[in-house]
Amino acid sequence: MSISVTVAEASDLARENAVFRKVVRRVVPFLILCYIFSYLDRVNVGFAKLQMSADLGFSEAAYGLGAGLFFIGYFLFEVPSNLILQRVGARTWIARIMITWGIVSASFMFVTNETTFYVLRFLLGAAEAGFYPGVILYCTYWFPSHRRARVIAMFMSAIPVAGIFGNPLSGWIMDRFHGTNGWQGWQWMFLLEAIPAVIIGVVTLFYLDNGVRSAKWLSDEEKDIVERAIAEDAAHQSVHGRVLDAFREPKVWLMCLIYFCFVMGQYALTFWMPTFVQSTGIEGNLAIGVLSAVPFLAALVAMNLFGRSADKRRERRWHLVIPALMGAVGFSLAASWSGSTALSLAALSFAAAGVLTCAPLFWSLPTAFLGGTAAAAGLAVINSVGNLAGFVSPYMIGSLKDTTGSTTLPMYVLALSLVVGAAAVLTTKKHVVNR
Structure with a gap:
């Protein structure tokens, strides 16, 4: 009897694994494609800085402030956006987000002064608000928690992929199209890199399903398998129900602290990587772009x-603490080795491997205890509060760089932030998150 039960259980598990592989193949690659262009349009301002700051007379602090203002708009509209997504469906709302952010991103080609730069960065954050936590919420519709870390890591591979291909692409566009039609290279970059977001936004309306039941590419039996796994997982979640439940839950605010610390490092890399590389003595936008892609290759493997x-x-x-400490060590070494391109690039690669690995692994923590409507609100709260570090980080680096003339001190501050985040992770309870 025990043998037959074991064989039956093995057969059921094999069937379940096959179904979830099918779900991964259908859902995850498209979400990765969406996020690649989302992230590229969010951070390509880091490459535009190489020309735009000189053309328009921006200081390092002004650039840092403008880069960070994205996250103020993001913060203000994140929770409402995620609640709307839950109400109207992922397909419609993700399509809306992508189309509007593409239009706003293209509008950066018309920036002429600091004020228009600040306004457009704020509007870009407002337009994109809800996309990332919306996708994390969407993943909870399709995958139980014990399958989610790998899926989210695959989805967040879009960040290093955007760096690997986007940095050289941005550098090439800025060099190749500079002066064409009387426009600067950075203007062409904003326009050309925004077009795919609008196109994919339209495709989303026809490709994405709102949930398991509406998926015509799954049989009824396969839908039952997915829904049963999700229901069993939801039975272990401790926070459900109303929106306010998420705001009253202490674990949610602990997650905000942890994510804030990790995002400090993430956006330091993505907004300032071209500047970090340029500061080692490298010239030429394409060369800077190619070298800036190296740390993202390391991150893609590690995450x-x-x-x-x-x-x-x-x-x-510990799968979260170790990468955080890797990032801290990487930033510290980069600060010490800033005079050497090779050593600095090696240190930044180690930092990127650690920092960018933190984000996908982090989201397995809150999704382990948040469920129901509280999940939509809670994930948005965590993402919006944590992403305020995206405002603090670039502005902090720009201000300290203006004051000290180097990026050494900012890198030590980033390392300290990651150590604090790692310590906060260890205050979570194993039985809550290790499922």
């Missing part, structure tokens, strides 16, 4: 290895 390991072992905390 997927850690994601697979976390799901296989069903362990979350």
Whole structure:
């Protein structure tokens, strides 16, 4: 009897694995494509800075402030956006987000002064608000928690992919099209890199499904398997119900602190990587773009290895603490080795491998205890508060760079932030998050 039960259980597990592989193939690559262009349009201002700051007379602090204002708009509209997504459906709302952010991103080609730069960065954040936590929420519709870290790591591979291909692309566009039609290279970059977001936004209306039941590419049996796994997982979640439940939950605010610390490092890399590389003596936008892609290659490998390991072992905390400390060490070494391109690039690669691995692994923590309407609100609260670091980080770096003339002190501050985040992770309870 025990043998037959074991064989039956093995057969059920094999069937379940096959179904979820099918879901991954259908859902995840398209979400990755969406996020690649989302992230590229969010951070390509880091490359535009190489020409735009000189053309328009921006100081380092002015650039940092403008880069960070994106996250103020993001913060203010994040929770409402995620609640609307839950109400109207992922397909319609994600399409709306992508189309509007593409239009706003293209509008940066018309920036002539600091005021228009600030306004457009704020509007870009407002337009994109809800996309990232919306996708995280969307993943909870399709995957139980023990399958989610790997899936989110795959989705967030879009960040290093955007860096690997986007940095050289941005550098090439700025060099190749500079002066064409009387426009600067950075103006062409904003226009050309915004077009795919609008196109994919339209495609989203026809491709994406709002949930399991509306998926015509799954049989009824396959839908039952997915929904049963999701229901079993939801039974372990401790926070459900109303929107206010998320705001009253202490664990949500702990997650905000942890994510804030990690985002400090993430956006330091994505907004300032071209400047970091340029400061080592590299000239030429294409050369800077190619070298800036190297740390993102290291991150792409690391985040997927850690994601697979976390799901296989069903362990979350140390799989998050170790990359955070890697990032801290990487930033510290980069500060010490700023005079050497090779050593600085090696240190930044180690930092990127750690910092960018933190984000996908982090989201397995709050999704382990948040459910229902509280999940829509809670995930948005965590993402919006945490992403305020996207305002603090670039502005802090710009201000300290103006004051000290180097990026050494900012890098030590970033390292300290990651250490604080790692310590906060260890205050979470194993039985809550390790599922």
